[in-house]
Amino acid sequence: MNKINIKRIKASTIQVIGNKTREEGVSFATRLTDLSSSEEFIKQFVENSFKTVDQKQFTYIDNLELNPVYNFVSKIFSNNELFIKQSVNLATYLYEQSLHPNIKSGEFYTILLDCIVDNEMIEALLLLKSEHKDAFLTTDNDGKVISVKTVYGASIKNMDKGCLILNQKSEDGYIVFVVDNTNNGNDARYWTESFLHIADRCDDYHTTLSVANLCSSFISKMQKSEKVDYLELALAASRNNELMNQKSTIDVKKLPDLLFSSSKYKQDFNDFLQNYECMNDTIPKTFMPKPEAIKRKSISRMNSIRLDNNFEVKILNSQAELIRGYDEEKEMSFYKLWFDKEY
Known part of the structure; x- marks a missing residue:
């Protein structure tokens, strides 16, 4: 409209x-x-x-x-x-x-x-x-003296x-x-x-909001679990942002496969989706994403991985190549990433 x-x-x-x-x-x-x-x-x-x-x-x-x-x-x-x-x-x-x-x-x-x-x-x-009044200054000019007075009224x-x-x-x-x-x-x-x-209203705008809230809630829940794959969750958030900005219809049943590569997270997300629909209104089977609906949603900021107090890795593209590993000599975890050029 x-x-x-x-x-x-x-x-x-x-x-x-x-x-x-x-x-x-x-x-x-x-x-x-x-x-x-x-x-x-x-x-x-x-x-x-x-x-x-x-x-x-x-x-x-x-x-x-x-x-x-x-x-x-x-x-x-x-x-x-x-x-x-x-x-x-x-x-x-x-x-x-x-x-x-x-x-x-x-x-x-x-x-x-x-x-x-x-x-x-x-x-x-x-x-x-x-319910609230704003103060405004008005002037009156009679040709000799300009007087000023304060009036109170509603502001646009x-x-x-x-x-x-x-x-x-x-x-x-x-x-x-x-x-x-x-x-x-x-x-x-x-x-x-x-x-x-x-x-x-049950429209694409509010379905986009519902799906963004669903993904945000799931990722937040998984981040608090005992065994967390932060890379998988950050990639899922990045994929979600890309999905919500595309110009083609999304099949809700395919969301687990579209967002996650891990079979465990796919199943957990599918269970989470079914439980969400039991507790809330049913999400339409398909919808056309509306990017303006998620500009300020927390899911758009979940594509980051914080490493101690030293680094933060923000994944802007879900196709980014990086792996997580462990250095036995240093006894520390690391991320290895590949790129073409620096900016």
Whole structure:
């Protein structure tokens, strides 16, 4: 999916939501709010804040239809005339989830938009919660004196919580994008889990993440075992990085053979994969790797071997030729490697 371009704001409300445990209440909207003067601000926020590769969807324990936010959003998309009523329902439900003491009072924006995605006009709903204010200096020039005053408001760079819902794939829970700049774990979960109830979409991006996490967890576990073949594990990490950057489909069943040369590690990894699928959602049989998904994953840094405090061997190419040996005279282990030229 390409960049999301906002064409116009169709309707909007702003409501103030407090912390329920402190009985701060909600200031409900009774009419639409005119955001025409802030339309450029909203456009920039949407276009700069949401990662289109990281797609989510609404979910619920047993039945998607039981997700309150999904229901409120569906009614807005079905009938725009219900916008104010359903935005009040969204604010009420968010207030009901505002139970953690760290959750701050803030403005809750509900904004109905028309946007263009992949050359198609799509209706979308933007939910924002702003809890922190930034200070801004403004000037006023009456022709004689320039005065300066401080105003406080939301910053496009520091919007606390955001959610963009595209009116696509409603039967699967819509296509949803989320931004959450809250660092506190319990505070963050109330937005994504308690309020929105969202999950990753089953797509190549998230499958790439799952496989990277799987390989990272396995290598980390093997590094802690009694008999460790650090060279084999470093080579496996290097092969994984190469696989996740290729432009061809990967067969998940072939991963053990693609990653390891040792029959023991192949079997251990296969067992680990089956156990992972029992504990988590099943990984698709095949997927097209998305390199952007693993840029910051720890697996990309596991292709190194530390030798005491003296050396670190980083294997950038799984075809690199090196062997491990033991020098009886020195009573020390060594690595022998071959190369064409130095840089």
